Amino acid sequence: MMDLFxxxxxxxxxxxxxxxxxxxxxxxxxxxxxxxTLSDRxxxxxxxxxxxxxxxxxxxxxxxxxxxxxxxxxxxxxxxxVKHKYPMLSLANSYSREEIEDWVRKLPSNAxxxxxxxxxxxxxxxxxxxxxxxxxxxxxxxxQGDDVIxxxxxxxxxxxxxxxxxxxxxxxxxxxxxxxWERFEAxxxxxxxxxxxxxxxxxxAASGTLKLQDPKxxxxxxxxxxxxxxxxxxxxxxxxxxxxxxxxxxxFHISDAIKVCKNVDEVMAYIAYWxxxxxxxxxxxxxxxxxxxxxxxxxxxGYTAKTPRWAIAYKFPxxxxxxxxxxxxxxxxxTGVVTPVANLEPVQLSGTMVQRATLxxxxxxxxxxxxxxxxxxxxxxxxxxxxxxxxxxxxxxxSATPSLNDEMMYSFPTTCPECGATLVRVEGxxxxxxxxxxxxPPQIKGKIEHFVSRKAMSIDGLGEETIDLLYRQGLLHxxxxxxxxxxxxxASQERLGEKSAQNMLAGIEAxxxxxxxxxxxxxxxRMVGETTAKKIARKYNTIDSxxxxxxxxxxxxxxxxxxxxxNIVKYFEDLQNLEILERLRQAGLQFxxxxxxxxxxxKLAGQIxxxxxxxxxxxxxxxxxxxxxxxxxxxxxxxxxTNFILAGENMGPEKRKKAEDLGIQLMTEDExxxxxx
Ligand code: IVH
Numbered sequence: 001m002m003d004l005f006x007x008x009x010x011x012x013x014x015x016x017x018x019x020x021x022x023x024x025x026x027x028x029x030x031x032x033x034x035x036x037t038l039s040d041r042x043x044x045x046x047x048x049x050x051x052x053x054x055x056x057x058x059x060x061x062x063x064x065x066x067x068x069x070x071x072x073x074x075x076x077x078x079x080x081x082v083k084h085k086y087p088m089l090s091l092a093n094s095y096s097r098e099e100i101e102d103w104v105r106k107l108p109s110n111a112x113x114x115x116x117x118x119x120x121x122x123x124x125x126x127x128x129x130x131x132x133x134x135x136x137x138x139x140x141x142x143x144q145g146d147d148v149i150x151x152x153x154x155x156x157x158x159x160x161x162x163x164x165x166x167x168x169x170x171x172x173x174x175x176x177x178x179x180x181w182e183r184f185e186a187x188x189x190x191x192x193x194x195x196x197x198x199x200x201x202x203x204x205a206a207s208g209t210l211k212l213q214d215p216k217x218x219x220x221x222x223x224x225x226x227x228x229x230x231x232x233x234x235x236x237x238x239x240x241x242x243x244x245x246x247x248x249x250x251x252f253h254i255s256d257a258i259k260v261c262k263n264v265d266e267v268m269a270y271i272a273y274w275x276x277x278x279x280x281x282x283x284x285x286x287x288x289x290x291x292x293x294x295x296x297x298x299x300x301x302g303y304t305a306k307t308p309r310w311a312i313a314y315k316f317p318x319x320x321x322x323x324x325x326x327x328x329x330x331x332x333x334x335t336g337v338v339t340p341v342a343n344l345e346p347v348q349l350s351g352t353m354v355q356r357a358t359l360x361x362x363x364x365x366x367x368x369x370x371x372x373x374x375x376x377x378x379x380x381x382x383x384x385x386x387x388x389x390x391x392x393x394x395x396x397x398x399s400a401t402p403s404l405n406d407e408m409m410y411s412f413p414t415t416c417p418e419c420g421a422t423l424v425r426v427e428g429x430x431x432x433x434x435x436x437x438x439x440x441p442p443q444i445k446g447k448i449e450h451f452v453s454r455k456a457m458s459i460d461g462l463g464e465e466t467i468d469l470l471y472r473q474g475l476l477h478x479x480x481x482x483x484x485x486x487x488x489x490x491a492s493q494e495r496l497g498e499k500s501a502q503n504m505l506a507g508i509e510a511x512x513x514x515x516x517x518x519x520x521x522x523x524x525x526r527m528v529g530e531t532t533a534k535k536i537a538r539k540y541n542t543i544d545s546x547x548x549x550x551x552x553x554x555x556x557x558x559x560x561x562x563x564x565x566x567n568i569v570k571y572f573e574d575l576q577n578l579e580i581l582e583r584l585r586q587a588g589l590q591f592x593x594x595x596x597x598x599x600x601x602x603k604l605a606g607q608i609x610x611x612x613x614x615x616x617x618x619x620x621x622x623x624x625x626x627x628x629x630x631x632x633x634x635x636x637x638x639x640x641x642t643n644f645i646l647a648g649e650n651m652g653p654e655k656r657k658k659a660e661d662l663g664i665q666l667m668t669e670d671e672x673x674x675x676x677x
Contacts, residue, residue, distance in 0.1 A: 334446025
């Protein structure tokens with residue numbers, strides 16, 4: 001029996017414990033998995049509530065509470081974890097003029113405030129010893145971070161070495177690593193083509209990129225960085241602003257949007273200006289950072305456990321609008337996934353008119369109980385595709401459907417809107433799929449689009465519209481049909497002519513030389529992306545050997561798990577696929593061949609190197625192979641992008657002059673060999 005006199009626990013204690021758990025989990029998902037589950041605002045609100053509860057129950061203090069430490073991105077393999085010389089803290093957030101005024105009130109009355117943009121990427125700490133970049137640490141858990149220097153060195157605006165006399169023996173520059181919008185969109189487009197999961201926003205893309213084990217891939221993706229904080233002993237300057245200017249003189253990428261303000265009105269004017277103007281920037285920003293300019297004043301103000309008192313962030317409000325959900329339609333993707341789409345009363349959001357937004361999947365719609373006629377919140381954050389994030393109360397006068405009964409409950413369609421096949425939902429997956437791969441139009445066209453894409457067979461002149469046209473004319477039903485196309489079939493189409501026909505046929509002919517690894521990727525076997533295809537082709541250098549491989553044998557290949565292995569085995573069990581493969585073989589496609597070797601080191605990852613002159617230890621071809629084996633790229637001509645020149649005897653005078661003009665370093669044979677040793 002329950003003891004009536006035992007202490008009954010206050011419900012807030014339970015709430016406190018739950019909040020700790022929830023925030024810990026949210027941190028893990030955000031920093032380690034790159035899959036945020038809470039909006040920044042929700043996170044902050046929960047954090048504030050937790051702080052209030054912890055103040056209420058001091059006996060429940062726990063140094064491990066999320067209020068006491070910043071989130072951690074540690075936990076990825078392959079990087080050296082290093083202790084920070086100075087902890088990497090977070091910033092307190094504010095959302096209104098009042099909160100900024102509260103903060104300013106606590107500063108010395110004569111304090112100048114530096115306003116900067118708050119870049120929405122991930123922080124990095126660069127260590128320079130005697131002017132040389134020696135480490136690049138992620139924030140990690142704030143006390144120690146992962147050294148990602150090989151990846152950071154792929155960012156062209158970060159100097160590897162500063163050749164000046166006035167550089168202190170040691171300093172640290174901190175900043176934000178970002179993936180510019182343009183690069184982010186291109187990357188996602190590519191991932192969509194290759195059936196890889198999309199990044200939700202540039203921040204996640206940058207974070208995922210920085211933790212890759214392959215600096216060559218990092219270089220290709222095109223990260224950038226803005227630096228905003230110099231720290232160390234005996235550094236020049238008495239103010240933050242002076243230090244940033246010094247860093248700029250030393251060749252660092254410092255934003256031009258920095259302003260010293262004297263009062264809150266000036267700060268608010270800066271905020272108002274940049275809240276609009278930031279939409280024209282090449283990178284994502286999510287607020288403003290305010291910092292006390294004077295370094296002595298900074299020191300006096302000091303730090304809390306997690307944040308400096310001398311700085312605060314102001315977060316821009318997320319752009320959200322309420323609008324009418326007119327209808328839910330369904331879009332079938334290349335892989336058969338059926339995505340529910342909200343068709344909205346058009347609404348202005350972040351400078352564009354939005355009338356369609358994703359509703360993600362069935363579970364999402366059901367969890368919010370969304371039905372046509374509802375007023376819904378649509379948001380366009382860092383993501384490219386606008387999304388529905390909530391629903392207004394139905395009793396609200398604004399709602400178009402004030403009374404609903406349960407019969408009007410939403411239900412997901414059971415058949416494919418494109419081909420009528422019965423949809424299937426694999427256990428554990430959120431998506432419904434159309435299984436009719438060979439007969440469902442968007443899947444047929446999608447497969448062909450993938451096959452001809454740049455990284456697959458790279459057939460010019462056969463774009464999305466042309467594929468659609470030829471499909472509708474009954475000329476193109478699968479990838480093998482491409483090789484049966486005749487000049488007159490193409491030229492007789494309304495939008496196409498002789499010239500297009502010739503171009504296309506030349507592209508089709510050239511594709512017969514595309515190496516086996518890319519052909520394998522082009523086949524579009526589910527989950528077999530470009531890199532996986534390369535790895536498989538290295539092990540199985542003919543399609544015949546691959547055809548008979550078992551799941552177990554395939555799983556022995558790096559990156560191939562049971563799911564991928566099963567997809568491959570199933571692909572070769574399908575008679576329609578075998579028939580298509582036979583036709584492709586007849587057409588003369590490369591179904592065998594040695595795949596290029598994997599680089600043995602990443603010492604030259606992302607580096608573009610020009611070879612010039614004659615050499616005594618190795619031949620030019622050998623040097624070329626060494627560059628590639630170490631992850632570098634050999635280029636024939638000197639340009640701004642060249643990292644250095646491997647210079648032998650009798651180097652061409654033109655190249656030498658160009659290298660001098662551009663300030664590109666020349667490296668001797670011995671220096672080069674020493675470097676890659
Ligand atoms: S200063 C000790 N300045 O925002 C203060 N941070 O939410 C160090 N951030 O961890 C930070 N732009 O990753 C500073 N101009 C800026 C920033 C900035 C973006 C990031 C940084 C920080 C996070 C806090």
